[in-house]
Amino acid sequence: MVLSIAAVKNLELTLEDVGKGENMISAKSIGRLSLYRRLLISLKTRGEENVHSHKLASLGGVSPAQVRRDIMAVGYSGSPARGYSIDELVECIGRIIDHPEGQNVALVGVGHLGRAVLNYFRGRRPKLRVRAAFDNDINKTNRVLHGYRAHPVTQLAEIIKREKITVGIVCVPKEAAQDVANNLVDAGCRGILNFAPIPLRVPPGVYVEDIDITMSLEKVAYFARETAKEEEKTE
Amino acid sequence: MVLSIAAVKNLELTLEDVGKGENMISAKSIGRLSLYRRLLISLKTRGEENVHSHKLASLGGVSPAQVRRDIMAVGYSGSPARGYSIDELVECIGRIIDHPEGQNVALVGVGHLGRAVLNYFRGRRPKLRVRAAFDNDINKTNRVLHGYRAHPVTQLAEIIKREKITVGIVCVPKEAAQDVANNLVDAGCRGILNFAPIPLRVPPGVYVEDIDITMSLEKVAYFARETAKEEEKTE
DNA sequence: TAGTTACTGTGAATTATGTAACGTTGTGAA
DNA sequence: TTCACAACGTTACATAATTCACAGTAACTA
Numbered sequence: 001m002v003l004s005i006a007a008v009k010n011l012e013l014t015l016e017d018v019g020k021g022e023n024m025i026s027a028k029s030i031g032r033l034s035l036y037r038r039l040l041i042s043l044k045t046r047g048e049e050n051v052h053s054h055k056l057a058s059l060g061g062v063s064p065a066q067v068r069r070d071i072m073a074v075g076y077s078g079s080p081a082r083g084y085s086i087d088e089l090v091e092c093i094g095r096i097i098d099h100p101e102g103q104n105v106a107l108v109g110v111g112h113l114g115r116a117v118l119n120y121f122r123g124r125r126p127k128l129r130v131r132a133a134f135d136n137d138i139n140k141t142n143r144v145l146h147g148y149r150a151h152p153v154t155q156l157a158e159i160i161k162r163e164k165i166t167v168g169i170v171c172v173p174k175e176a177a178q179d180v181a182n183n184l185v186d187a188g189c190r191g192i193l194n195f196a197p198i199p200l201r202v203p204p205g206v207y208v209e210d211i212d213i214t215m216s217l218e219k220v221a222y223f224a225r226e227t228a229k230e231e232e233k234t235e
Numbered sequence: 236m237v238l239s240i241a242a243v244k245n246l247e248l249t250l251e252d253v254g255k256g257e258n259m260i261s262a263k264s265i266g267r268l269s270l271y272r273r274l275l276i277s278l279k280t281r282g283e284e285n286v287h288s289h290k291l292a293s294l295g296g297v298s299p300a301q302v303r304r305d306i307m308a309v310g311y312s313g314s315p316a317r318g319y320s321i322d323e324l325v326e327c328i329g330r331i332i333d334h335p336e337g338q339n340v341a342l343v344g345v346g347h348l349g350r351a352v353l354n355y356f357r358g359r360r361p362k363l364r365v366r367a368a369f370d371n372d373i374n375k376t377n378r379v380l381h382g383y384r385a386h387p388v389t390q391l392a393e394i395i396k397r398e399k400i401t402v403g404i405v406c407v408p409k410e411a412a413q414d415v416a417n418n419l420v421d422a423g424c425r426g427i428l429n430f431a432p433i434p435l436r437v438p439p440g441v442y443v444e445d446i447d448i449t450m451s452l453e454k455v456a457y458f459a460r461e462t463a464k465e466e467e468k469t470e
Numbered sequence: 471t472a473g474t475t476a477c478t479g480t481g482a483a484t485t486a487t488g489t490a491a492c493g494t495t496g497t498g499a500a
Numbered sequence: 501t502t503c504a505c506a507a508c509g510t511t512a513c514a515t516a517a518t519t520c521a522c523a524g525t526a527a528c529t530a
Contacts (some may be wrong), residue, residue, distance in 0.1 A: 036452040061434040065489055080507045081497045097457050113426035120448050128456055169455050191459025193452050199296040207458035209451050212353050216444050217428050218269040221363055221402050222332050223442035224426025298521055315477040316527045
């Protein structure tokens with residue numbers, strides 16, 4: 001009897017865990033954790049050892065309660081007196097958002113945007129290694145750009161498979177974006193960061209994050225006006 | 236009697252409208268409306284005249300219900316039989332997210348990223364005019380880049396005021412970002428699109444949209460792994 | 471003209487997300 | 501040693517966002 005109850009309980013737990021995907025952390029939390037880590041590293045270089053939730057919150061532009069909740073999600077606990085140990089927290093966040101052996105990344109489209117992105121990752125983020133860059137412009141390929149050699153896109157599938165690349169960055173014009181995405185997915189990519197201003201169609205199991213600059217600027221323009229209006233009213 | 240009821244009704248409406256900021260549309264909706272408009276224009280060039288919510292939804296990667304809701308927010312109504320008139324819908328969306336006289340935009344930091352952003356806006360979006368570009372690198376200033384002349388940042392305040400610029404794009408390294416933001420706000424900008432990987436501190440009434448490439452890539456890497464895990468389980 | 475169909479518009483239900491509140495805990499001071 | 505305090509961890513609550521579901525409607529058919 002007791003055993004059977006225990007069995008049922010176990011089953012329930014298992015179902016919950018598997019069905020809902022472990023204790024899956026939301027995309028928003030993952031984004032904030034990435035932000036916290038950067039802030040923490042920056043604090044560390046300034047000689048800080050510990051940090052409180054409200055300090056991290058103010059640096060990150062979020063509420064202290066949210067910081068505590070996000071940190072709860074990674075399973076780390078601070079001390080009420082000293083707050084969080086920066087080293088330990090960075091370590092814990094890394095254990096969640098980094099792959100232990102690191103992940104390999106490919107970038108397609110070495111125009112201005114592609115080069116800017118390559119610059120962003122020079123040296124930083126040791127767990128995310130840009131292993132290949134591609135372009136279809138003969139003038140840009142087989143040259144070394146920003147420390148990375150650019151290959152012709154015809155070699156994309158081959159190199160992605162050989163280098164075990166699982167993440168792709170799409171910096172090509174919108175006309176070419178869907179084709180590139182298809183090739184990336186076929187070759188084995190499971191995540192795509194898309195800068196092209198069209199939504200990509202990908203099979204289930206592939207995660208796409210869109211960075212839509214036009215959309216963002218229109219949003220800014222809209223709220224630049226709207227919040228200005230609000231201000232006027234309250235004056 | 237009848238008059239007084241009417242008066243009360245009017246008062247209520249006014250209170251509701253002013254107090255909650257018109258019928259303020261959420262940032263997410265504004266973003267999607269901007270997306271819809273682009274999709275609609277693209278459909279139009281392919282000769283389409285009308286479109287249904289499910290078509291727009293599938294192109295935009297959202298649900299049909301959400302499309303209808305967003306469109307409801309702009310106050311446009313389609314026909315059950317023909318769907319939405321593309322021309323009319325584009326017109327209505329524009330009436331919400333565009334300023335009638337257009338808005339002027341400044342871009343600070345003419346590195347690879349800045350040039351990529353300038354390219355994005357070559358010719359498009361007639362209501363968002365890039366009127367000035369700035370850089371602190373002597374080699375880049377007083378030259379014409381991508382059709383825009385780059386000024387030294389020392390002239391930022393003066394030009395922003397003269398050109399009545401209300402939106403700024405920050406494409407400078409993170410060390411300089413907060414300074415640039417301060418200058419933009421002081422000179423009159425009410426909205427900032429920030430590519431620097433740190434949160435900007437701005438006074439209330441200024442809207443900031445962050446585009447954090449590092450964060451986005453870490454998110455993609457995380458979910459590339461997690462969704463892959465999920466797939467394995469269900470196999 | 472009546473019936474059928476497929477879509478819209480929208481209130482209600484549901485789900486995500488963020489905030490507030492509060493008991494708990496470790497530290498330093500008296 | 502005990503008290504007061506400040507910040508954490510967690511739960512309960514509130515708000516925002518999304519989906520559901522269905523009434524209403526315009527066209528098309530016969």
